Amino acid sequence: MCARCGTRAEGPQPTWTFSVEDGARRHYCEACSRDNLRAIEGRLDAQWW
Numbered sequence: 001m002c003a004r005c006g007t008r009a010e011g012p013q014p015t016w017t018f019s020v021e022d023g024a025r026r027h028y029c030e031a032c033s034r035d036n037l038r039a040i041e042g043r044l045d046a047q048w049w
């Protein structure tokens, strides 16, 4: 289930983005992945550096 728009998916979705945020596993659908890509990368950068 997409953590952003709530889209449900049946079975594994290889095109979805998997992200661990605050210890919680979250998946984002293809559309939300594009919107969140920079935000996710920005968060990772903030955590690592």
Ligand SMILES: [Zn+2]
Binding pocket: 002, 003, 004, 005, 006, 007, 028, 029, 030, 031, 032, 033
């Ligand atoms: Zn979504």
